[in-house]
Amino acid sequence: xxxxxxxxxxxxxxxxxxxxxxxxxxxxxxxxxxxxxxxxxxxxxxxxxxxxxxxxxxxxxxxxxxxxxxxxxxxxxxxxxxxxxxxxxxxxxxxxxxxxxxxxxxxxxxxxxxxxxxxxxxxxxxxxxxxxxxxxxxxxxxxxxxxxxxxxxxxxxxxxxxxxxxxxxxxxxxxxxxxxxxxxxxxxxxxxxxxxxxxxxxxxxxxxxxxxxxxxxxxxxxxxxxxxxxxxxxxxxxxxxxxxxxxxxxxxxxxxxxxxxxxxxxxxxxxxxxxxxxxxxxxxxxxxxxxxxxxxxxxxxxxxxxxxxxxxxxxxxxxxxxxxxxxxxxxxxxxxxxxxxxxxxxxxxxxxxxxxxxxxxxxxxxxxxxxxxxxxxxxxxxxxxxxxxxxxxxxxxxxxxxxxxxxxxxxxxxxxxxxxxxxxxxxxxxxxxxxxxxxxxxxxxxxxxxxxxxxxxxxxxxxxxxxxxxxxxxxxxxxxxxxxxxxxxxxxxxxxxxxxxxxxxxxxxxxxxxxxxxxxxxxxxxxxxxxxxxxxxxxxxxxx
Ligand SMILES: Cc1nc(C(=O)O)sc1CCOP(=O)(O)O
Ligand SMILES: C=C1C=NC(C(F)(F)F)=NC1=N
Ligand SMILES: [Mg+2]
Numbered sequence: 269x270x271x272x273x274x275x276x277x278x279x280x281x282x283x284x285x286x287x288x289x290x291x292x293x294x295x296x297x298x299x300x301x302x303x304x305x306x307x308x309x310x311x312x313x314x315x316x317x318x319x320x321x322x323x324x325x326x327x328x329x330x331x332x333x334x335x336x337x338x339x340x341x342x343x344x345x346x347x348x349x350x351x352x353x354x355x356x357x358x359x360x361x362x363x364x365x366x367x368x369x370x371x372x373x374x375x376x377x378x379x380x381x382x383x384x385x386x387x388x389x390x391x392x393x394x395x396x397x398x399x400x401x402x403x404x405x406x407x408x409x410x411x412x413x414x415x416x417x418x419x420x421x422x423x424x425x426x427x428x429x430x431x432x433x434x435x436x437x438x439x440x441x442x443x444x445x446x447x448x449x450x451x452x453x454x455x456x457x458x459x460x461x462x463x464x465x466x467x468x469x470x471x472x473x474x475x476x477x478x479x480x481x482x483x484x485x486x487x488x489x490x491x492x493x494x495x496x497x498x499x500x501x502x503x504x505x506x507x508x509x510x511x512x513x514x515x516x517x518x519x520x521x522x523x524x525x526x527x528x529x530x531x532x533x534x535x536x537x538x539x540x541x542x543x544x545x546x547x548x549x550x551x552x553x554x555x556x557x558x559x560x561x562x563x564x565x566x567x568x569x570x571x572x573x574x575x576x577x578x579x580x581x582x583x584x585x586x587x588x589x590x591x592x593x594x595x596x597x598x599x600x601x602x603x604x605x606x607x608x609x610x611x612x613x614x615x616x617x618x619x620x621x622x623x624x625x626x627x628x629x630x631x632x633x634x635x636x637x638x639x640x641x642x643x644x645x646x647x648x649x650x651x652x653x654x655x656x657x658x659x660x661x662x663x664x665x666x667x668x669x670x671x672x673x674x675x676x677x678x679x680x681x682x683x684x685x686x687x688x689x690x691x692x693x694x695x696x697x698x699x700x701x702x703x704x705x706x707x708x709x710x711x712x713x714x715x716x717x718x719x720x721x722x723x724x725x726x727x728x729x730x731x732x733x734x735x736x737x738x739x740x741x742x743x744x745x746x747x748x749x750x751x752x753x754x755x756x757x758x759x760x761x762x763x764x765x766x767x768x769x770x771x772x773x774x775x776x777x778x779x780x781x782x783x784x785x786x787x788x789x790x791x792x793x794x795x796x797x798x799x800x801x802x803x804x805x806x807x808x809x810x811x812x
Contacts, residue, residue, distance in 0.1 A: 270339040270355045271376040273403050278309035278473030279497045280490070281404075281445045283330050283343070284312050284329075285413060287352040288482040296328055302480050303336040305490025308473070309357050311380075326352035329548065333762070337533065353452035356380065356771075358404065361388070370399035380404060383424070384419045389433035389809060392442060399441055404475060405430045407448025408458055409630070413477045414448075419640055421448065423630030424461035425680055427471065431464040447475035451597065455496040456507045457633045463684045467711025470500040502700050503710055508633035510605035513747060515701040515756035517718075517811050525801035527755070527763045531797065532558040535749025536578040538740065541565050541597060543586030544614065546736035549786075552581070553737045557767070559744035565589040570600035579606045580747030581697035582739050585625050586613035594624075598632035607635035607746035607757070610683075611739045615639065635746055635757045636740055637677060638686040641670055642692075648673035650681075665693060671717055672810065679712040684761045686742070688735050691721040692765050694809075700756035717812035720765045722773050730782035731789070734772075741793070742766045762809050771796055772806040 270276070280747070281301050281330060281674075283724055286295045311331050313489035314322055326340070333340040341356045342349035346369060349357045359369055369538075370379055381396075383403045384387060406423050422429075427446050434442055446458055451459025455474060462471050474497060506512035517610030538559045547563050554561035564573065565587065573579055574597075574770050581601045583594060601608050610632070611627040628638075629647075639647065641662040650673050665685050671693055677698025678685035687693040696702075696716040728734050742764040749755050774796075796805070 269353065269376070270378070272356070272378045272447075273376070275392070276339055276378065276401070278402060278445050279308045280306060280449075280493055281309045281311065281473050281475035282476045282480055282490075283447070283475055284310065284314075285481045285711060286314065286476050286728050288413070288478055290482065290484045293484075295325070296332065298481060298486050299329060299541065300332055301486035302490045303332065303338060305386045305480075305487045306494050307338065307490055307715045308478070308536060309339045309341065311341040311343055312354075312386060313477075319348065319543070320343075322348045323351045326354055328358070330354055341378060341380060349373070356401070366391075366396040373769050378402075381432060382406070382435075384422060386429065386433040388428060389437055389718065393437040393439055396498070402443035402445065402472070403430070404445050404447045405471070405535045406446060406475075409449030409454060410445050411449040411478070415749075423626070424458045425630065427458065428680055430469070431462060431469045431555070432466070432558050434464050435464040435469055436761070443472040443477045445469045445473040450474050450476050452478050452492060453603070454631075455493070457497065459500055460502065460505060460507075460633070460708040461680065463679070465676070465679065465712040467688050467714070472500070473497065479622075480803055487624050492755060498643070503682075505633055505635075505698050506605070508602045508605060509607050509635045509730045509757055510751065511754050513754050513756040515696070515758050517701055520759060520762060520809065521802065523759065524763055524766070525800055527760060528750070528767070528797050528800045528802070530753050531745060531748040534578040534748045534750070535560050535571065536580055536744050537562060537576050538744050538747050539573050539581045539597075539606065540584070540740065541589050541594060541745075542584035542611075542739075544588070546584060546586065546733035549733045550737050550740040552790050553740045554744050556790045557741060557744055557797045559740075559747060561740070565593060567593040567596045568598040571604075574600040574604040574606050577602070578747050578750055580743045581606065582611065582743040583608060583628060584611040584613055584736055585621065585628060586736070590623060591627055594628055595631050598628065602633055607743070607749070609636045609739050609743045609746065610633060610634040611636060611638050611736060612647060613736070614774075615643040624717065634681060634683045634741055635763050636683055636684045636686060638688065638735075638742060640688050640735055641665060642669065644677055644685070644687040645673045648676040667693075671695075675715040675717060676712055678715050684757050686738075686761060686765065690724045690739060691719050692769065694718045694720070694765060696758040698729040698757075700758045718758075718762055719812050720762070720769055720807060721810070722807055725772060725776045725780060727776050727779070728772060731786045734789075738765065738768045742768070764770055766802070766805065766807050766809055767793065767796060770805045775805060
């Protein structure tokens with residue numbers, strides 16, 4: 269028997285379901301194919317099976333799992349687990365209390381619990397101390413497999429919250445698996461983004477039901493999942509950005525000229541899904557710096573556009589595109605490994621916007637997330653205890669608090685987070701500027717931060733879409749990047765912020781009011797890129 273004191277691998281955790289088998293497939297064969305394919309632990313989960321049948325099925329799986337030295341866990345039914353001498357039990361929140369389950373199971377069996385709230389983690393460290401071996405964290409994404417699902421999908425951000433709680437309650441001995449709607453198209457994002465804020469903890473495994481149990485070739489479906497669960501500690505988002513490069517800040521300023529040369533050389537195709545006010549100005553800003561804008565909100569052309577070389581996508585949720593269109597377009601660019609910039613306009617202003625933005629945030633990997641102070645604080649979850657944030661009055665917020673929020677957003681979403689303001693804060697959430705992960709314990713605290721500061725220019729606030737159009741500049745520069753140039757994302761975002769701030773500074777010097785500032789901004793963007801002499805620019809990036 270496999271006991272709880274042995275080292276159990278939770279990497280690829282199959283939870284069975286006999287109600288979704290393809291026609292002609294037998295239950296035991298489906299599970300055996302998955303064992304051959306490499307699942308590392310199996311849970312027999314039957315919600316409508318008579319006890320006699322359940323014990324028979326449990327005994328059959330027990331024999332099978334033993335051949336592969338894989339632990340067999342029974343869902344919910346401790347009596348069945350004991351009758352079949354299974355290796356453990358998984359109980360849900362509405363099932364038997366954990367301390368009682370442990371008492372009935374004895375000291376050797378494996379015991380798991382479904383969790384979704386921090387309060388549940390607190391219980392593990394108090395009334396259930398020493399009882400549990402692992403937790404199933406979910407649901408990550410929507411799933412039809414679990415009927416009458418009462419819990420809302422939590423996304424990778426929700427998994428990270430539970431991982432952080434396990435650290436906060438000092439529970440290093442508890443293992444974790446993420447579960448719920450996990451499939452090859454979202455696994456890399458969940459694994460990359462799920463992490464305790466102190467960087468010490470990732471998930472120990474992922475759990476699937478339909479990906480394998482509904483597959484016509486469960487062996488292949490299982491094999492296909494193995495690469496995703498082979499390395500939980502990678503910090504690399506090449507899967508969504510197409511590049512993987514380290515950043516050396518010391519050579520950044522001298523590299524600026526070649527960054528802009530490359531924009532002109534590649535004429536990036538910059539798809540904007542943005543609000544009506546920003547559309548025209550964003551298109552002109554994109555053209556001024558050498559990009560080719562396309563303001564398309566047509567779902568059916570997303571794949572074609574994403575497959576064009578040097579494409580990139582700007583999602584500004586002030587846009588009117590339906591959520592399905594946004595999600596489909598985001599998925600298209602992610603699967604073509606072309607960069608996406610996300611601008612969560614008015615993030616916490618209304619519950620509709622919070623829902624829309626959270627859907628976009630949990631359903632895509634972004635190369636960059638850009639927002640103003642209010643949006644960044646809300647994204648970081650600081651807004652709840654920050655007075656005035658929602659009304660946009662962030663004057664009382666200190667630069668350090670803003671830096672903290674930007675680092676947290678960068679780390680949570682594994683992206684380059686940009687918080688715009690008098691001082692633009694840029695946080696490198698994947699640590700492209702740091703030594704390899706093995707040398708450095710990457711955490712929210714060690715996220716590299718860069719600051720771009722000029723004198724205060726209130727005129728920026730007098731024109732529409734000034735923040736939104738920084739998004740156009742960032743997306744254009746990211747579009748110029750590809751396997752050939754292979755630049756780190758952070759270098760292009762810093763270049764975009766520097767260019768944009770420099771253009772605004774020059775435009776503010778020779779403008780007579782907001783209209784000429786607006787026009788001057790485009791003229792200066794045009795001139796700065798055309799002459800491409802960053803060495804003489806006043807605007808500089810500082811490493812914090
Ligand atoms: C059994 C189960 N528990 C969940 C939880 O959130 O606790 S979600 C779930 C079903 C997951 O099935 P699929 O991989 O097909 O989405
Ligand atoms: C509801 C569940 C949640 N998590 C898990 C597991 F993946 F095993 F942790 N199994 C379940 N049945
Ligand atoms: Mg904005």
